[in-house]
Structures are given as structure tokens and as C-alpha cells.
Amino acid sequence: MPTMAGKADLQGKTVFVIGGSGGLGQELCKVMAAQGAHITVFARKRHLLDEAQKNIAASRRDSSQRISTVAGDMGVATSARTLITSQPVIPDILYCVAGGVPDDCGYFLDLEPQAFERCMASNYYSCLYPAQAVLKWWTEDDAKSGTPLIPRRRKIVFMNSTATLVPLPGYIAYTGTKAAQRALADTLRLEAMRYSGPKSTYTVQCVFAHNFITPTFLREQKMKPELTKRIEGTSGATLADLEKEIPHASQVAREIVEDVASEDFAVVGRQLIPQLLWANMMGTSPKRGWGIIDSLLAILTIFFVWPINQRDIQKKCFGDALNKQ
Ligand SMILES: NC(=O)c1ccc[n+]([C@@H]2O[C@H](COP(=O)([O-])OP(=O)(O)OC[C@H]3O[C@@H](n4cnc5c(N)ncnc54)[C@H](OP(=O)(O)O)[C@@H]3O)[C@@H](O)[C@H]2O)c1
Numbered sequence: 001m002p003t004m005a006g007k008a009d010l011q012g013k014t015v016f017v018i019g020g021s022g023g024l025g026q027e028l029c030k031v032m033a034a035q036g037a038h039i040t041v042f043a044r045k046r047h048l049l050d051e052a053q054k055n056i057a058a059s060r061r062d063s064s065q066r067i068s069t070v071a072g073d074m075g076v077a078t079s080a081r082t083l084i085t086s087q088p089v090i091p092d093i094l095y096c097v098a099g100g101v102p103d104d105c106g107y108f109l110d111l112e113p114q115a116f117e118r119c120m121a122s123n124y125y126s127c128l129y130p131a132q133a134v135l136k137w138w139t140e141d142d143a144k145s146g147t148p149l150i151p152r153r154r155k156i157v158f159m160n161s162t163a164t165l166v167p168l169p170g171y172i173a174y175t176g177t178k179a180a181q182r183a184l185a186d187t188l189r190l191e192a193m194r195y196s197g198p199k200s201t202y203t204v205q206c207v208f209a210h211n212f213i214t215p216t217f218l219r220e221q222k223m224k225p226e227l228t229k230r231i232e233g234t235s236g237a238t239l240a241d242l243e244k245e246i247p248h249a250s251q252v253a254r255e256i257v258e259d260v261a262s263e264d265f266a267v268v269g270r271q272l273i274p275q276l277l278w279a280n281m282m283g284t285s286p287k288r289g290w291g292i293i294d295s296l297l298a299i300l301t302i303f304f305v306w307p308i309n310q311r312d313i314q315k316k317c318f319g320d321a322l323n324k325q
Contacts, residue, residue: 008261011037014093015037016087016130024252025098028257039056043098074126093154098127099177105228116173119173123178124180127184131156131184158181160181165208166281211234212251213248221234231313265286279300
């Protein structure tokens with residue numbers, strides 16, 4: 001598929017990565033460190049942060065790049081704000097990557113209510129609180145600093161999922177939280193524009209990532225109901241089968257960093273399926289690039305692909321619970 005990637009210039013930039021100690025977050029940190037960025041990683045578990053710091057430092061372009069780690073739960077408002085604003089250097093970019101659904105896959109009636117709260121904290125609040133703290137810091141910094149020759153470029157990148165673009169039974173605790181995150185990103189994109197001017201330009205982007213292999217994804221595979229896997233096409237798949245179809249996080253991270261440089265709101269990746277799902281669900285979000293590819297894909301999807309796909313999903317769901325009794 002054609003891509004709308006731009007060119008990232010991360011040399012000397014400071015990037016805060018929420019959820020950068022493992023999986024995709026750590027791979028993103030490694031890619032950006034290799035391109036000259038200073039990285040600060042936020043996550044909860046100290047031992048994983050220490051391990052990540054070594055790995056990210058080993059990927060640096062230059063030993064003068066700072067790789068720092070901060071331990072804390074970013075899904076808690078007070079600690080997120082304190083931990084962000086106590087950093088010695090203001091970031092240029094914030095990546096909100098924390099999230100996932102490692103322990104809370106399952107059907108609505110089978111999940112305890114606390115599963116929904118956990119998912120909301122790890123997928124929504126862990127992004128909202130850092131985004132608010134960083135944007136506040138940036139605007140305060142603009143208010144007290146002089147006007148540079150070229151406006152500073154400041155951006156927030158939210159890690160979303162194609163699970164927001166298609167209803168999948170078994171992901172019900174997760175999809176609502178990512179849908180909320182998408183709505184946050186959509187609205188914040190416009191609110192952040194309010195502060196753009198001669199001092200800084202503010203951009204908000206949302207990555208609709210499709211499945212990629214991380215230890216958490218493999219844990220989720222074990223928890224997912226059979227129906228979810230049948231709809232996704234991963235039923236009965238061994239790791240070797242999955243690896244034929246699904247990229248590893250390291251590959252996806254390289255593509256994301258490249259595609260984020262496009263400045264498009266939606267970062268959808270190179271595979272055809274996510275692009276079709278995006279085209280079907282763009283709604284009021286801005287189209288990518290000139291909008292030509294998204295518009296053509298939307299016609300294809302709305303008239304042909306989704307009606308067939310929807311019937312297939314409904315057929316798989318109908319009576320599924322009764323068949324198991
Ligand atoms: N894997 C996929 O197939 C897939 C597909 C689409 C989208 N995504 C999205 O991509 C993102 C990364 O997925 P992944 O598979 O790479 O996940 P992962 O390996 O489980 O990594 C999650 C990271 O977030 C941190 N984290 C979680 N909750 C946090 C909190 N409350 N405060 C601070 N840090 C927190 C974790 O460290 P601690 O646990 O130590 O805090 C870890 O560093 C998620 O947002 C997920 O929804 C994944």
C-alpha cells in the first residue's frame with residue numbers, strides 16, 4: 001500500500017515515552033535513540049525500566065544522548081503530573097504508548113466490573129494525564145520564553161489500535177477505552193491548535209496499530225476467547241504461524257516513527273487491512289495526506305468490503321454461546 005511517511009528529524013530532540021519499558025514502547029525508544037533523540041521512559045516496574053534503559057542506551061547514535069527512566073503509575077492523576085513536571089528538561093514530543101489488555105480479554109458477562117476500571121486506567125488515563133501535564137508545561141513555557149526564529153515543533157502521539165475501528169467480541173473491556181482515547185486525540189488536536197503561533201506549533205496524532213508481536217500480545221492470545229481468534233484469523237495458530245502474518249514490534253516501531261513524521265493525524269501503517277478499517281471509520285477525523293487514497297479506500301470499503309465482512313462476523317457470532325452449552 002502507498003504510505004504517507006515524512007522524514008523524522010529527531011536529532012537532539014527530547015522525547016517522553018509513557019509505557020516505554022517493554023513491547024512496542026521500548027522498540028520506539030530504540031528507533032528514536034538511534035536517530036539521535038534524548039529519551040525519558042515512564043513505566044511502573046523499576047526492574048523493567050532498568051533493563052530498558054540499557055537496551056535503549058545501546059541503540060543511541062551518540063553517547064551524549066540522555067536516556068532516563070521514571071517509575072510511577074501514569075494512570076493516577078497526581079503522580080502523573082508530578083512525575084512529568086519534575087523532569088529537568090522539557091520534551092519536544094510525548095508518546096503515550098501504555099496500555100493493552102493482557103489480563104482482561106473476555107466477554108461482557110464474564111468480566112468482573114473491575115476489569116473495565118483497570119482497562120480505563122491503563123489505556124485512557126495513563127495517556128490523558130501525561131498529555132494534559134505536558135501541554136500545560138509547553139504553554140507555560142511559551143508564555144515566559146521569547147519568540148524563536150522558527151516556531152518550536154511540539155507533538156503528542158497517542159497509541160491507539162485497529163480494535164477501535166472494528167467491533168470484536170472478546171475485546172469489550174479494551175475497545176471502549178481506546179475509543180475514548182481516539183475521541184480525546186481528535187478533540188485535543190483542535191484544542192492544541194489554539195496554542196499554535198510564532199512560538200510553537202502543536203500537533204496531535206493517533207496511531208491505529210494493527211496486531212504486532214510482543215510478549216503481552218502472546219499473553220493476550222492465551223486469554224482471548226476462541227470466537228475472537230476466529231474473527232481475527234488467529235485461531236489454532238502457533239507462534240511460527242503468527243510470525244508469518246503478524247510483524248514484530250521492532251518492525252512496526254520503525255514504520256510508526258517514519259509515519260509520525262508525516263504530521264497526519266491518523267497513522268495507520270502499511271498493511272491493507274488497517275487502511276481499509278480506517279477508511280471505513282474515519283468519520284470526522286482528518287483524512288491522511290491529500291485525502292485521495294482515504295476517499296477511494298472509503299468507497300471500496302463502505303460499498304463492498306465491510307458489508308461482506310460484517311455478515312461474516314455476524315454469522316460467526318450468532319448462537320456462539322449456545323453452541324458451547
Ligand atoms: N500488541 C498489539 O498487537 C497491539 C495492537 C494494537 C495496539 N496496541 C497498543 O500498543 C501499546 C503497546 O502494546 P504492547 O503490546 O507493546 O504492550 P506492553 O508490552 O505490555 O507494554 C506496555 C508498557 O506500558 C507500561 N504501562 C502500562 N500501564 C502503565 C501505567 N499505568 N503507567 C505507566 N506505564 C504503564 C508497561 O510497563 P509497566 O507494566 O511496568 O508499567 C509497559 O512499558 C498499547 O497501548 C496497546 O494497546 C497493541
